[in-house]
Each structure stands twice: as C-alpha cells, then as structure tokens.
Amino acid sequence: MNRPVWLKNVFLEAGLETGENGSIETRTELYDLKIEDGKVAKIQPTGGFLEADIGTLDAKGLLGLPSFKEMHNHLDKTYLSLDWKACRPAANLKQRLDLEATELSELSQTAEQRASAMIRLLQSKGATHIRTHVNIDPYIGLKNLEGVRSALEAHSEQLSYEIVAFPQHGLLNGNVPELMKEAMRSGATMVGGLDPAGIDKNIEKSLDVMMELATEFDAGVDIHLHDSGHVGFYTVEKLIELTREAKWQNRVAVSHAFSLGEVAINQQEKIAADLAETGMAIMSTVPITKTIPPIGLLSRSGVKVHFGCDGFYDSWSPYGTGDLLEKVSRYSELYRKSDERGLADSLKFATSGIVPLSDAGEMLWPKIGDDADFVFMEASCSAEAVARTPERKAVMFQGRVVYGEL
Structure with a gap:
C-alpha cells in the first residue's frame, strides 16, 4: 500500500x-x-x-x-535491445508472414528482454496501460507469451496491462484453436483474431471460432481486421451480429478496421450506430499509408475509439517512436484540428476517453x-x-x- x-x-x-x-x-x-x-x-x-x-x-x-493507454501493441515482435536491422522486402501480406515465421524461433529466445525494452520506452512517453497482442502460432507455440508475460509481471507495479492471444498466422491454421485455449489458460486475458477473409478464407467459421473461445474463457475480444472494402465491412457487420447473440456487449474491439472508411457515408453512419449500440470499440494506429476509419464520425456517434502505436522496429516496419501523443498530434493534423478545443478533445483517443x-x-x-x-x-x-x-x-x-x- x-x-x-x-x-x-x-x-x-x-x-x-x-x-x-x-x-x-x-x-x-x-x-x-x-x-x-x-x-x-x-x-x-x-x-x-x-x-x-x-x-x-x-x-x-x-x-x-x-x-496514456497504449491500446494496440505487439511487445513480442520488436527488435528493440537487439542490433539494428531493417526489414526484408516483401511483395504481399503472405510473403511478409512467411518471412516473419522464419525468424520467430530465433526471436523467441529474447522475448522477455525485447518486451521489457518496449515497455520502458512506452512508459517514457506517458503510457501506464498496455494492451499487447502476442503471437500464438504453430511455429513457436506459447514461447512469446511466456516471455511477454514475464516482462509485464516484472513491471506490474508500474502499469496495468492486457494480453491478447493473437493468431498471427491464422486462427483456422492447424492446431491453432487448441494453442489459443492453452494460451488462455497460461496468462492471456483476451482472444484475438485476424482477417477472417484474407487469412482464414472463411469469414463465418473464423468469427465463430473466435467468439466460441471468448465465451468459453469469459474473455474480451480484439480482432485485427485489415480486410478492405465491402468484404471487411461485412466482417464487422457479422461480428456485430455475433456480439449481440453472445451478449458480449462492451467486450469486443476491432483493430485497424480500414474498411469502415472505404464505404459510402450512409453505410458508415449505420455501422457507427450499431457499433455504439453494442459497445464495440475501434482501435486505430492512425496510419499514413492506409485508409483511416472515420474516427470523427465514430466518436460523435458514441463509439469508443482508442489509439495505439502497434508493433514498431520489427520485421514489419523499422519506424515508430512509442509515443501515443504523437499519434494524437498526427490525427489532429490530418483532420485539421487547429483550434483550442479541437486539439484538446483529441487527447481522449490516448487516454481511454x-x-x-x-x-x-x-x-x-x-x-x-x-x-x-x-x-x-x-x-x-x-x-x-x-x-x-x-x-x-x-x-x-x-x-x-x-x-x-x-
């Protein structure tokens, strides 16, 4: 005390x-x-x-x-504390995943060390809460989870945290559902998912398995959704339906959700109302190379929107500072929030409202x-x-x- x-x-x-x-x-x-x-x-x-x-x-x-609350991160992926190396070029998402898979075993040996370095960096920028996604996949099993959990437990008097079991290489890939169950029994606190169309090739089954895991372990959900356009939009609609059926209101989040910014305004307004009604949150990294979900519209509609730095200095990107305030500043500049109240109100995306x-x-x-x-x-x-x-x-x-x- x-x-x-x-x-x-x-x-x-x-x-x-x-x-x-x-x-x-x-x-x-x-x-x-x-x-x-x-x-x-x-x-x-x-x-x-x-x-x-x-x-x-x-x-x-x-x-x-x-x-600040860092609401989308990957403590297990960073190269922080290791020697510098840039990313290897990849032609598409599948190739990037394949390249990542080749180094997972090697990196898992330093998971706690690297995660600790990122925790300290996030702290130095003002974060006292971290939601981290941790790879659960056929290549390394729970090795990353063990290292990340140890790093977070060592800092448990300095911050609060959530650990999302993240099926980076597909939820329907081999024995991943069983590995996810093992992860939930071993310290993960939330269930993740990834691109039901683009990666799992079966929207309904992928979402069903994800929600079944969540209800079995009485856990929240945070799914990565890069699938774009009407395919991604349909995926969010389907997830809203499943959330209502499972009575999982206020326990589900969609990370990235680029597709919400790629449809007509009337569709954006309709889904914003549905997201607000079910208490589903949107997690954004405010990317500069992707379509951003309609953050302003979502927020005005009552949807909880949170920012995160995502993974940085890793096999996916050499960039990133770990500064959530920088993300808020980028959002404000993109959306021309130049007056006193517009700037001040934007702070809520880094502080959970x-x-x-x-x-x-x-x-x-x-x-x-x-x-x-x-x-x-x-x-x-x-x-x-x-x-x-x-x-x-x-x-x-x-x-x-x-x-x-x-």
Missing part, C-alpha cells in the same frame, strides 16, 4: 476563457493533490494547508494530464477517487501538448513515479 503523499504545484486545466479576439483559451491553475492508496484523495489550490507528517513531491509547475475539461469548461479530471495516473510535461494546456508533443518529464502510476523525477 502506498504511503500518502502531497503532489504540489501541478498545473491543471481549470476552465475556459474567451480571449480579446473571441477565441477560446484554456485557463490553467496551480493545485496541490493529496494522493492516498494510489488515488486522488484531495484537490486544493496551491498554498493551502499540507500535513507536516506527509511526504511531498513537487511538480514545479509542470502540466499534469491523464496518463478522459479529458481534463468539458466543452463548457467544467473540470472533469482529476476528481477525488480517480486513480493517481499522471503524465507531466512543460506545456500550458492539453491543446498545446497535442500540437507540440513536448518531452514527458515524469509519469505517475497509482501514486508512484514510474518514469522521470518530481
């Missing part, structure tokens, strides 16, 4: 003001927060009474924002009882943070400083 501590001199967003030119501006003020048992126990303007027998941390005027202020200027975060999960940086407000992506000076998880210093 954490000892109580006063977190002093934190800049928090306190309201909105109208500038002389009529523009909306964020008002930020200094606060002291009492942290107890990993949660915010008291919030008061800086300068008030602080108990002398309680320790203090001094934020020295740094802006405090909700810490948490933002400091409502559009009316009401202080929404932090509240007494909230987890003491913060990221600290030199910025005047969240809008500036999104636009300029400043260095993270410190990160706090449940009242503990897990990166940097205060």
Whole structure:
C-alpha cells in the first residue's frame, strides 16, 4: 500500500476563457493533490494547508494530464535491445508472414528482454496501460507469451496491462484453436483474431471460432481486421451480429478496421450506430499509408475509439517512436484540428476517453477517487501538448513515479 503523499504545484486545466479576439483559451491553475492508496484523495489550490507528517513531491509547475493507454501493441515482435536491422522486402501480406515465421524461433529466445525494452520506452512517453497482442502460432507455440508475460509481471507495479492471444498466422491454421485455449489458460486475458477473409478464407467459421473461445474463457475480444472494402465491412457487420447473440456487449474491439472508411457515408453512419449500440470499440494506429476509419464520425456517434502505436522496429516496419501523443498530434493534423478545443478533445483517443475539461469548461479530471495516473510535461494546456508533443518529464502510476523525477 502506498504511503500518502502531497503532489504540489501541478498545473491543471481549470476552465475556459474567451480571449480579446473571441477565441477560446484554456485557463490553467496551480493545485496541490493529496494522493492516498494510489488515488486522488484531495484537490486544493496551491498554498493551502499540507500535513507536516506527509511526504511531498513537487511538480514545479509542470502540466499534469491523464496518463496514456497504449491500446494496440505487439511487445513480442520488436527488435528493440537487439542490433539494428531493417526489414526484408516483401511483395504481399503472405510473403511478409512467411518471412516473419522464419525468424520467430530465433526471436523467441529474447522475448522477455525485447518486451521489457518496449515497455520502458512506452512508459517514457506517458503510457501506464498496455494492451499487447502476442503471437500464438504453430511455429513457436506459447514461447512469446511466456516471455511477454514475464516482462509485464516484472513491471506490474508500474502499469496495468492486457494480453491478447493473437493468431498471427491464422486462427483456422492447424492446431491453432487448441494453442489459443492453452494460451488462455497460461496468462492471456483476451482472444484475438485476424482477417477472417484474407487469412482464414472463411469469414463465418473464423468469427465463430473466435467468439466460441471468448465465451468459453469469459474473455474480451480484439480482432485485427485489415480486410478492405465491402468484404471487411461485412466482417464487422457479422461480428456485430455475433456480439449481440453472445451478449458480449462492451467486450469486443476491432483493430485497424480500414474498411469502415472505404464505404459510402450512409453505410458508415449505420455501422457507427450499431457499433455504439453494442459497445464495440475501434482501435486505430492512425496510419499514413492506409485508409483511416472515420474516427470523427465514430466518436460523435458514441463509439469508443482508442489509439495505439502497434508493433514498431520489427520485421514489419523499422519506424515508430512509442509515443501515443504523437499519434494524437498526427490525427489532429490530418483532420485539421487547429483550434483550442479541437486539439484538446483529441487527447481522449490516448487516454481511454478522459479529458481534463468539458466543452463548457467544467473540470472533469482529476476528481477525488480517480486513480493517481499522471503524465507531466512543460506545456500550458492539453491543446498545446497535442500540437507540440513536448518531452514527458515524469509519469505517475497509482501514486508512484514510474518514469522521470518530481
């Protein structure tokens, strides 16, 4: 149990003001927060009474924002901590999967080491939660799961996490369903899937097996869906149907979902309403080489949209920084979010929906009882943070400083 501590001199967003030119501006003020048992126990303007027998941390005027939730990652794939190597060229997805398969056994020997390096990098960028997909396939079985689980358990006092059993080389491939069951018994917490049309060649069967696994193990679902156009769109429609039948509302996510941005606007609106009604989430990496699902429309319709960095510096791509705030900034630039509120509202895609202020200027975060999960940086407000992506000076998880210093 954490000892109580006063977190002093934190800049928090306190309201909105109208500038002389009529523009909306964020008002930020200094606060002291009492942290107890990993949660915010008291919030008061800086300068008030602080108990002398309680320790203090001094934020020295740094802006405090909700810490980030990395909701789509592959801790097992990265080359981080190994010598540099670029990707081998591949003509198509099948060839890329074949190339990956050839190195899986070799890489599995360093799974814990590499996963730990990525965890530390994600932490340094402000993440205190990671949802990682881990390959479960005929080539290495559960070796990657063992290494990733060990790395996450070693950091369990510094972050929260979910592990998705991910059938990268097909759910209907050989004995993969049995391997998936073994993975769920061995520490995986969610069931994954991959391109029921493009990889498994059988949309209905692939989705059925995935949902059967989820219900058997009482687990959530997060499927990679790269299948494009009307094939991918139909796959989402079918998954919505299965989610309703299984009564799995609020427990299913679709990662990538490029197809949702490749159909007519009336179809986008209809499926957005269905996704919202079933509580199905969309996970996006905000790619620059693919069609992006209609993030704005989905969010306005009540669909939960979360960002993730995906795998990076691996056999799929040499790029990536592990910075979710950078993803939010990219989204904001792509969709021309240049005003104060547009930038600030975009932060929610990195924080699982948490933002400091409502559009009316009401202080929404932090509240007494909230987890003491913060990221600290030199910025005047969240809008500036999104636009300029400043260095993270410190990160706090449940009242503990897990990166940097205060």
